[in-house]
Amino acid sequence: MGNICARLKAKPAPQQQPSAKKRSSSRRERKLDDAAIREQAIAAAILFKHHQQQQQQQQQQQQQQQHFDRSTSLRYHNGVSKKSSSNALPRSSSSRARSLTDPLLQPHQLLNQDVKVDDLETNHIVLVHGGGFGAWCWYKSIALLEESGYKVAAIDLTGSGVSSFDTNSITSLSQYVKPLTDFLEKLPEGEKVILVGHDFGGACISYATEMFPLKISKSVFIAAAMLTSGQSTLDIISQQAGTNDVMQQAQIFIYANGNDCPPTSFDLDKSLLRDLLFNQSPTKDVALASVSMRPVPFAPVLEKLSLSDLKYGSVRRFYIETLEDNAIPISLQENMINASPPEKVFHLKGADHSPFFSKPQALHKLLVEISKIL
DSSP, X not given: OHHHHHHXXXXXXXXXXXXXXXXXXXXXXXHHHHHHHHHHHHHHHHHHHHHHHHHHHHHHHHHHHHHHTXXXXXXXXXXXXXXXXTTOOOOOOXXXXXXXXXXXXXXXXXXXXXXOGGGSSOOEEEEEOOTTOOGGGGHHHHHHHHHTTOEEEEEOOTTSTTOOSOGGGOOXXXXXXXXXXXXXXXXXXXXXXXXXXXXXXXXHHHHHHHHOGGGEEEEEEESOOOOOTTOBHHHHHHTTTTTOHHHHHHEEEEOTTOTTSOOSEEEEOGGGHHHHHOTTSOHHHHHHHHHHXXXXXXXXXXXXXXXXXXXXXXXXXXXXXXXXXXXXXXXXXXXXXXHSOOSEEEEETTOOSOHHHHSHHHHHHHHHHHHTOO
């Protein structure tokens, strides 16, 4: 390396003045280089601007989609994508043909697009189960309503669902309904809800309506005991005595205080549940009910309601008939409707006594429609 350096020093390259031709060529090359750099800079700027526009468009689309699906956003935190979730509505596993009254529609398709959920008097719906059931029976309705933007609460009455209270120790309707009345009592001042009662839950929401008429926007009775003042649920059941063999065969009375005392509750024969309550429902829901249902306390069924026009009568009532009902036949439903006419009656074709299982989408559509009646 040192020898090479010495040689380079010993023989320096002769300095020559660049010719005019070479200077001109060098200037042209620099101009070409400058032009190429400018073109590259312009191209990069165009690409960057195009990228920004694409990002802005994507953000706008995401914001629009989030605004449209605002009620379903909480359902995607478990790792399920929005694309897959949109097709994952609760569906019946029944092999029966789907009728026009139970279409397979997305929640937003079931809504009246002229009325927004947030603009309603209330979008808060409280679901009250029937005798022997629990909040668990509403799982399809809860999902559909929440995905449509509603706020939903499903109540476990005393001795029902996950309640640890002994059913045989319930001695009054007020004790049985206490979880519902406690819920209503704690509502913020000025907030209203729509009460939805099924089966014996109809008597329960009637009792609660008499207590808190200013906190209830509407009452909805689904194949439910809709009583008049001075009437008990047993009075209604007695109207079909001798005409409903399945009900009589299914009832199992429990005498926790001894056979010499009145029954404390009654249960239903599990082998007859399908024929009585779920004759149109999917097998999986019948299985769920068979392991989840609990005895019905007897004392609340005996209790006569005291309902006033000033309180109970001031709340708008709606009734949903279940046309394939073996527990509360349509004739008995019509008797209750005629005795105390509600504002409007709706019909669920092909629905058994448990439409939240047999006709969940059609039931959902009716609940949404009722919520939007001005």
